[in-house]
Amino acid sequence: xxxxxxxxGWISLAVAFFLFVVPFIYIxxxxxxxxxxxxxxxxxxxxxxxxxQNLIDVVQARNYTLLLAxxxxxxxxxxxxxxxxxxxxxVGYVLQRRNTPWNRIVFGMVMAGxxxxxxxxxxxxxxxxxxxxxxxxxxxxxxxAYGLGFSVLLxxxxxGTIPRDLDExxxxxxxxxxxxxxxVILPLLKPVTVTLIVVQSITIFNDFTNPxxxxxxxxxxxxxxxxYNFQGQFTSQMNLLFMxxxxxxxxxxxxxxxxxxxxxxGMTSGAVKG
Amino acid sequence: xxxxxxxxxHKAFGAVEVIKGVDLVVEDGEFCVFVGPSGCGKSTLLRIxxxxxxxxxxxxxxxDKDVTNLEPVDRGIAMVFQSYALYPHLSIRxxxxxGLSLTKLPKAEVAKQVEAAAETLQLTxxxxxxxxxxxxxxxxxxxxxxxxxxxxxxFLFDEPLSNLDASLRGQMRIELTDLHAKLKTTxxxxxxxxxxxxxxxxxIVVLNGGQIEQxxxxxxxxxxxxxxxxxxxxxxPKMNLFSGDIAKELGCTTYGIRxxxxxxxxxxxxxxxxxxxxxxxxxxxxxxxxxHLGSALLVRAxxxxxxxxxxxxxxxxxxxxxxxx
Numbered sequence: 001x002x003x004x005x006x007x008x009g010w011i012s013l014a015v016a017f018f019l020f021v022v023p024f025i026y027i028x029x030x031x032x033x034x035x036x037x038x039x040x041x042x043x044x045x046x047x048x049x050x051x052x053q054n055l056i057d058v059v060q061a062r063n064y065t066l067l068l069a070x071x072x073x074x075x076x077x078x079x080x081x082x083x084x085x086x087x088x089x090x091v092g093y094v095l096q097r098r099n100t101p102w103n104r105i106v107f108g109m110v111m112a113g114x115x116x117x118x119x120x121x122x123x124x125x126x127x128x129x130x131x132x133x134x135x136x137x138x139x140x141x142x143x144x145a146y147g148l149g150f151s152v153l154l155x156x157x158x159x160g161t162i163p164r165d166l167d168e169x170x171x172x173x174x175x176x177x178x179x180x181x182x183x184v185i186l187p188l189l190k191p192v193t194v195t196l197i198v199v200q201s202i203t204i205f206n207d208f209t210n211p212x213x214x215x216x217x218x219x220x221x222x223x224x225x226x227x228y229n230f231q232g233q234f235t236s237q238m239n240l241l242f243m244x245x246x247x248x249x250x251x252x253x254x255x256x257x258x259x260x261x262x263x264x265x266g267m268t269s270g271a272v273k274g
Numbered sequence: 275x276x277x278x279x280x281x282x283x284h285k286a287f288g289a290v291e292v293i294k295g296v297d298l299v300v301e302d303g304e305f306c307v308f309v310g311p312s313g314c315g316k317s318t319l320l321r322i323x324x325x326x327x328x329x330x331x332x333x334x335x336x337x338d339k340d341v342t343n344l345e346p347v348d349r350g351i352a353m354v355f356q357s358y359a360l361y362p363h364l365s366i367r368x369x370x371x372x373g374l375s376l377t378k379l380p381k382a383e384v385a386k387q388v389e390a391a392a393e394t395l396q397l398t399x400x401x402x403x404x405x406x407x408x409x410x411x412x413x414x415x416x417x418x419x420x421x422x423x424x425x426x427x428x429f430l431f432d433e434p435l436s437n438l439d440a441s442l443r444g445q446m447r448i449e450l451t452d453l454h455a456k457l458k459t460t461x462x463x464x465x466x467x468x469x470x471x472x473x474x475x476x477x478i479v480v481l482n483g484g485q486i487e488q489x490x491x492x493x494x495x496x497x498x499x500x501x502x503x504x505x506x507x508x509x510x511p512k513m514n515l516f517s518g519d520i521a522k523e524l525g526c527t528t529y530g531i532r533x534x535x536x537x538x539x540x541x542x543x544x545x546x547x548x549x550x551x552x553x554x555x556x557x558x559x560x561x562x563x564x565x566h567l568g569s570a571l572l573v574r575a576x577x578x579x580x581x582x583x584x585x586x587x588x589x590x591x592x593x594x595x596x597x598x599x
Contacts, residue, residue, distance in 0.1 A: 163357055163359065165355045165356075165357045165359035166359050166361065168326050168353075168355070168359065169353070169355060169359035169360075169361075169420075170361075170372070171326070171345075171346055171347070172324060172325075172326075172346045172347065172351070172352065172353050172373075173347070173372050173373030173376065173420070173424070174347035174373050174376045174377065175372075175376055179376060183372075184361055187363040188362065188363055
């Protein structure tokens with residue numbers, strides 16, 4: 001039995017390595033090659049290491065578009081995740097604690113937000129009508145709308161594990177409803193909040209299609225869209241494209257490595273009373 | 275310091291009526307215990323007094339002021355919960371001072387009052403710890419400390435000792451009684467444990483099915499129970515209660531006699547066979563199978579008495595201690 005577990009463990013590690021690490025190495029190798037060599041797309045060590053030069057070229061391309069993209073993406077990610085955390089926790093709290101006929105309607109809408117796929121063209125029409133099309137804050141609101149259902153669901157179930165006695169004790173201590181939420185409930189939601197921040201910030205940062213639809217314009221570029229810089233109909237600079245991929249992959253990777261432990265803690269907390 | 279008055283209080287959850295018209299006066303400085311079986315409405319009644327539940331109809335007066343529609347904080351009450359309900363993310367200091375920190379009191383004053391409360395409850399060494407680093411008894415004291423600093427007119431306790439082990443519970447009973455003697459504040463205490471009620475109360479309110487069965491001092495309830503329910507609820511072991519033909523024969527609908535008011539001898543009124551002996555040390559509880567009564571009779575005898583199972587004995591009730599309902 002021991003031996004079998006050992007073998008299975010190694011096989012799964014090998015598969016995971018092949019699926020996740022090999023592509024990453026491939027990206028790194030091509031990002032270090034010169035343009036002609038990179039265009040062959042071979043899995044081989046570069047004959048001439050050009051990692052630094054490629055990095056400079058990518059950053060400087062099209063008048064430092066990548067830096068602007070980093071700025072925009074960070075803005076959208078931070079704004080979107082902040083709103084999602086605040087509203088998700090608030091809606092989840094009210095849905096869990098207060099028992100009114102409205103709850104079912106609101107919960108139905110939350111579920112609809114999770115189930116029904118977003119329609120692009122009507123959304124653009126709405127955005128245009130209210131003057132939010134091609135704006136960063138419009139994009140933030142889109143991301144919040146797409147992610148709010150998930151965050152409400154996550155918060156609601158977690159708040160269910162916080163005893164109601166705490167709310168009541170705070171009420172007797174003289175706390176107003178908003179004080180109960182901010183001083184008692186919100187600090188206790190930290191594990192879920194960390195999970196949500198990590199999961200959603202990676203999702204939003206890595207989002208390619210939504211900024212493509214809702215945020216056209218040179219000034220509005222986001223990191224995933226900078227990949228188009230080096231890919232044309234007639235010429236493609238594979239070394240720069242892969243360097244770009246490498247650069248936009250690194251921030252989510254760092255976030256994930258640092259918060260990995262908390263994500264698991266947040267996903268499982270509430271399962272066992274602690 | 276305050277008198278609490280409940281006037282014709284009703285509470286219904288949907289179609290289910292859980293409090294069916296309660297009238298009660300708790301005098302200033304009194305230690306009043308609500309006691310009753312699970313689901314009798316005692317906790318609900320306490321929560322209505324606290325303001326955590328709204329009464330369907332009726333009124334609550336604290337110190338002659340109508341507080342029926344006031345928020346909990348404006349009623350001058352403090353409550354200790356069964357689960358303690360300490361804020362897990364705050365230190366003991368912040369837990370005790372939470373209510374005060376919400377008021378406009380200066381920080382130094384809050385700190386002073388928290389220290390004073392901690393002193394009273396011997397919590398000074400633990401002020402910077404988190405609740406999870408304390409034992410059950412200490413957490414209970416923190417919960418009481420949180421109530422004390424608010425300097426309330428009325429303390430409300432919702433089964434505060436039920437999560438503690440037996441020896442600690444005994445100790446906390448004494449501490450709470452001492453605290454009451456020291457503060458001289460009105461206290462309302464909910465429990466399902468009649469021992470807690472008997473040992474701590476100035477006044478016991480026995481509740482059953484959302485109504486008050488009887489109100490009185492512990493010894494009044496023990497000596498003169500108003501109904502078979504109160505008779506069976508107060509006292510341990512339970513009073514022997516008989517209804518039906520036996521009771522009719524004895525001239526009532528329910529006949530009751532406490533185990534400690536029966537004498538066992540070789541002659542007497544009821545003949546029975548010893549089925550079981552519970553040795554408690556100081557006392558022995560004898561389970562006597564009496565054919566005439568149709569069920570087992572509990573008798574409290576001396577601890578070192580030398581009976582054995584299967585022995586035939588005669589039980590005689592003490593005449594002036596019989597209860598007829």
